[in-house]
Amino acid sequence: MTQPNTHDVLVIGAGIVGISTALALQSQGRRVTVWDRKGVAQEASKGNAGAFAFAEVEPLAAPGIMMKAPKWLLDPLGPLSVPPRYALKIAPWMLRFWRASWRDRYDAAVQAQVNLMNHCEAAFERQLAQDGDPSHIRREGQLSVYQGDTQFRSALPALKRRQDLGIEVTLLEGAGAIAEIQPGLSADFTRGAFTPGWFNANDPALWAEHLAHRFVEKGGVVEIKSVSNLKNRDAYIELEGDFGATSASHVVICAGAWSHHLSAALGDKLPLETERGYNTTLPTQSVDLRTHVTFGAHGFVMSKIGDGIRVGGAVELGGLDLPPNYKRSEILLKKAKAFFPDLETNNGTQWMGFRPSMPDSLPVIGSSPKARRVTYAFGHGHLGLTQSAGTAELVASLVQGEAPAIDLSPYRPSRF
Template identity: 55%
Template structure:
């Protein structure tokens, strides 16, 4: 397999991964004047970028690894259809990752992760609208906000330290009474006695269509997207070679590894041992008229959200730490949909399409962004968990800075791929 000539020569940069992070990085680098090509095992928007909830969750600064999740985990883990589960067949394999996750839940570690996450969120929010204008996709942005709901005073009070952390970082929100919630979102079950609305929560009309639009823009500007699976990387003094499954090779001066949940397998070929795991996410997308949804609703105690997309009503979320090989368990989708019917009594549950995708997750809830240990010619950009769409524009800015010799707009120490 060969790249065709772009402008006056082959690609300067090869990006591995045609999800939202990889394509955003490719477009940001392309805008700096470099010749870029993208390689993906399935093609654009084939993975988690197609089926996420569509939110730019810039206010979601608290890491998944936290003391709160540790308190809930024992109860959740006992429920095979609950918000957080580990299939028995995968429990032994994931034990080392879970130990790192447990360590990342200490108060000091959470404080450090929150500061780092906030910095990346702030950068990503600042970069988003300029990036949308650059790519001609600004018409897909929505500003409908997010309503977090609680069943009872105890659950609401347990959330308050998290809201205080958001206050400390200048994030706007409003606690709501049942009457205010009903005015904002009619049809919500009376079991939810408290709510918090975050107006600065943006979303995209449809994450798959957005990612495909990025791919179209990239191609229109001379970029190439090749469908091939990368087996390994072979760094040299002046370039990096990608060895593809089947034996073909591609070479470029620099490489960006943004292959989502498959990234650690490729990184292993250059000696990196990065503890990447897979948050297997499930959802059901119902027809657009299934419910009159006015804002995204987060059912935090149950680990899922309901989002209004241009293509339908999406019910999904939760975390199944089950790796890349186990068969999907669509009973998880069905369980969330059944709960959604109870929480929104007017919801029509028929005509939906189920989906499962792999969200790449590191144990401290921060992505790996920065040069590989073996060579600065390889830049890692993966491990965003359920925040890939949210942090895509900020990550793209950082990657473009690194590839063009600019000082990154953010201290990358907390995101170092070698921090483990």
């Protein structure tokens, strides 16, 4: 028989959200153990672009986006696609996605994202001061570029919205103005927008590993274990998996794209889907990449990662089981070569990762409606790194029974 409270707080998931949450709980005096089926930063936290994108407040489900849906099925290599064999399975999620794109829901989601981002940016600075190392962070801004006025006009409402929210964004006109910030780009890019407050991790995996090291240094435990089932008991949560059975006073689920399997075990059926992101990491910086460059109309970015350059992005809503389609990586790399003619594209390493996505682009942060000793912290989409420190503080408040720093109703598990 499982003994109650074998663990104080058990965090499931050792990605950047899980590790940050463990640190935040540890700072509150809790005894914290982190379990992950593969180890620290072995999924989406390993292969992302490294951006702390606090300016990204627009949900993927934007007004009018469903008019593009037929093109997604016809262009499997486009920046936003649904594989035909997954279309029927994802239909219920797409219906919620469509409803989230209505103006009333969209405006509310933007405001919720703004509130969360403001909190997360301040929380990151606190995390950096307490447990971070500034050498892991590059504060070089972000440049969005557009091939002519048509692409620029399409992006202008979102850019103006950011300016209205107090985010510093400088609009650029002419290839010369763009080259002053980022030389080497094709002269086809004649309009741009520069966000100087944007910053990046030198390597997102190393950043997560650094925080995990700090957690362990202070007495925390990280173990490779896989949880397959949870059971709600009056005084504890019982867990089953490859370790047999154990229990915890409190469980935090930060398992990324796999989190809904665990929530379902408790009776919480949450509409979590997977944005499958693709990239190629080139071993050297063959072009002088001075900032994080976003090609919005083409759905990908370029960023410095360690000594190399990472080219990646796009959204493939294809679940967890379909095999990777690395043609998506290849087409992004070909575009990057066309846009940066001097870019050397040999010997790159391809990667595909699962980004956990909710229909309204907002994460799930809150207590399980079915189990008060379980807290959810997942569904951040492509903003997990950005929102990790802020989510961690909010979760720590919930576990401690304290009032969170912001209203969590927009992110509550029961909103669907």
